Amino acid sequence: MxxxxxxxxxxxxxxxxxxxxxxxxxxxxxxxxxxxxxxxxxxxxxxxxxxxxxxxxxxxxxxxxxxxxxxxTFDGRPLDDRLGWARALAAQGVATETRMLRLEKVEDPELAGRLGLASSSFFAVDRVRTLTDGPAVSLERSRIPAAGDLLDLPARGLLDGSLTATLASAGLHADHGDEWVTAAPLDEIDAAELGRSPGEWFLRARRVSWTASGELVEHVESRLDPLRFELHLRFGSTS
CATH class of the missing domain: 1.10.10.10 (Winged helix-like DNA-binding domain superfamily/Winged helix DNA-binding domain)
Incomplete structure (x- = not known):
């Protein structure tokens, strides 16, 4: 007892x-x-x-x-990532800087098949986010449609440096989707991009978002520092 x-x-x-x-x-x-x-x-x-x-x-x-x-040692906060990580972090008073790793057109038939899309053309938008004068806290590899108002994206770049704003300007507003989160050690490639040690444990998130009419908005795979981010699930009645 x-x-x-x-x-x-x-x-x-x-x-x-x-x-x-x-x-x-x-x-x-x-x-x-x-x-x-x-x-x-x-x-x-x-x-x-x-x-x-x-x-x-x-x-x-x-x-x-x-x-x-x-x-x-923990300063993670529950974040509404529907806003995009930069705006979600800023809303919590966390200043960040973003380094673009890649912005180019790619063909990915495997991803298109998995998402049930007719076109396998995407724009790859890969970024590392760091705290101002601090360490890297996330690595994000986004795939967005290479179509419509986004066709000249590699030439003009992101609107105000924001992928969320760029998608919105093209009429792509996330209405629903799915997100999966696990934890896994960083491999050598991800560790090098983040300036971390291989084998260091990070959250691994994969999110797919769609418009209300069923158009793909974004498929993004992220590596997130578990000391900066946490998963918040809400359940039960809110009435």
Whole structure:
């Protein structure tokens, strides 16, 4: 019975601190209060606090340095990526810069077949997004229709540097779609593009979006730094 109560206490404390970290109350790089202070705050023993901190460390939210304390290592935020990553990050107050890796027409019969499209012509728009004066946080490989008002895209480039704005200007507005998210270690190619080490774990996302009339808007595969992004699923009644 005692072990179960202890486990419940440390899990509740870990969840409370995790909420403060995820909502930004405890920001990346900030030092958590010491074990004595946390024990007093939650009216538990230091052993219970240590168990809670271990749980937070396992979740990648903090790191503990011997003799110095525990520090927040997570600054991920739930983002509405329907806006595009740049605008979604900006809405959260995160300044980013984007480096274009590729903007050219490609033929991809396999992708066209998978999406049920008659044309296998796409524009490849590959970009790396970095924090201003900071590390790379995402690698995005988009495939969009090489048709209609987008035919001269390689010559004129993205509208205001934004793929979302460019698609909207061509009348392509995402109405519905699907997204899949897994986690996997970076291969050598992705690691080199991101300036990271091969084998480092990143989120791997694949999203397909369509207009209300069923036209393809975008197929994008992304590699996302798990310390900067999190998956947010909503379920149940909102009434």
């Amino acid at each position: 005692t072990d179960n109560v202890h486990a419940l206490k440390h899990e509740n404390i870990a969840q409370a601190l995790a909420r403060e970290i995820r909502t930004g109350k405890l920001k990346r790089g900030s030092r958590l209060p010491g074990e004595h202070a946390l024990a007093a705050r939650f009216s538990v023993s230091r052993n219970t606090i240590r168990s809670a901190l271990t749980e937070l460390s396992r979740e990648g939210l903090i790191s503990t340095r011997s003799g110095k304390g525990s520090f927040v």
